[in-house]
Amino acid sequence: xxxxxxxxxxxxxxxxxxxxxDPFLDGMREAGAxxxxxxxxxxxxxxxQGEFNCWLKTPGVCFQKDDMQMLHPKIRExxxxxxxxxxxxxxxxGPMKNLIDRMIPAVQAFFELRDGHxxxxxxxxxxxGKMVLVSNCxxxxxxxxxxxxxxxxxxxxxxxxxxxxxxxxxHGSALKPMIEMGVPPNDVFEAAGEAGRQMVRDGxxxxxxxxxxxxxxxxxxxxxxIVNQNFQRILDAVEKE
Ligand SMILES: Cc1cc2nc3c(=O)[nH]c(=O)nc-3n(C[C@H](O)[C@H](O)[C@H](O)COP(=O)(O)O)c2cc1C
Numbered sequence: 001x002x003x004x005x006x007x008x009x010x011x012x013x014x015x016x017x018x019x020x021x022d023p024f025l026d027g028m029r030e031a032g033a034x035x036x037x038x039x040x041x042x043x044x045x046x047x048x049q050g051e052f053n054c055w056l057k058t059p060g061v062c063f064q065k066d067d068m069q070m071l072h073p074k075i076r077e078x079x080x081x082x083x084x085x086x087x088x089x090x091x092x093x094g095p096m097k098n099l100i101d102r103m104i105p106a107v108q109a110f111f112e113l114r115d116g117h118x119x120x121x122x123x124x125x126x127x128x129g130k131m132v133l134v135s136n137c138x139x140x141x142x143x144x145x146x147x148x149x150x151x152x153x154x155x156x157x158x159x160x161x162x163x164x165x166x167x168x169x170x171h172g173s174a175l176k177p178m179i180e181m182g183v184p185p186n187d188v189f190e191a192a193g194e195a196g197r198q199m200v201r202d203g204x205x206x207x208x209x210x211x212x213x214x215x216x217x218x219x220x221x222x223x224x225x226i227v228n229q230n231f232q233r234i235l236d237a238v239e240k241e
Contacts, residue, residue: 001032001033001080002033002077002078002080003025003034003036003078003080003081004038005021005035005037005038006099007037007038007085008040008041008083008086008092008093008096009084010093015086016136017086017134017135017136018084019172019176020167020169020172020188021082021134023192023193023196024082024192024195025196026193026196027192027193027197027199027200028196028199028200030193030196031197031199031200031201033200036074041095043099045066045067045068045095045099045102046066047101047102048098048102048104049063054104054105055108055109059108059109060105060106064102068099071099072106075103075106076126078129079129079130080130080164080199081129081131081161082133083096083100083133083134083152084134085148086136087135087139087145090147090148106126107121107160108121108122117157119157120158122160128159128161130164131163132164132166133149133163133165133167133168135148135168135169136168136169137171137172138173139171140171141170142214145170149166152166164199164204164205165199165204165210167192167210168213170214171217171218173227174223175217177226185215185217187212188217191209191213192213195210195213
């Protein structure tokens, strides 16, 4: 089973996104998957230029010469795609949006009606796999993922991928301080690993496992207080410089 994963945090392997993504991918490897991980920061993926060349001049092929040339065959052949992104203003980060937009050569220009809704037929020979979303955000509440979830589910329908679920880590900014204080939420990381094993073994992830990944790390008011104290401390130190 082939897994292709993208981490679009600019902090790459030092990111809060990585703290959830890495054990998830380890779990997938343990269950026998062949996993390739790309950091979008290291990739050259230009924004889509909206020329529709990939639909109307060279169907299936974008005219831009960048890392999407290398990625297209990998994306096409993957059984599972993993899109990992921090929440940036209620959605994916910019580099991930570029990656998503640049995936449209995978479908044809034509419209077809599927369940009464406009869709694009996929190109012959394209294998469309499953997609898993991994995300974390700074705010405390789970509903901060709602717009992102709506977008990623719609993206899957648009490009004929199967949305297989999401590992969502609200108040993800609490993870590193907890690790540094010697109280790492190990059950959260273990659940991320278990979700990876389930995904490869069973083709789905259990709700209970995903709920553990998202579990409350500390009460809302306490989190807000700690975050604000930290910001104030940093601002005070900057002022003294
Ligand atoms: C430009 C920008 C926009 C952000 N927008 C949101 C947001 O809308 N909601 C939220 O909860 N967190 C938001 N955050 C906070 C990040 O999601 C949070 O710091 C996260 O832990 C960063 O993950 P990373 O370490 O994987 O990059 C934003 C951060 C940045 C830099």
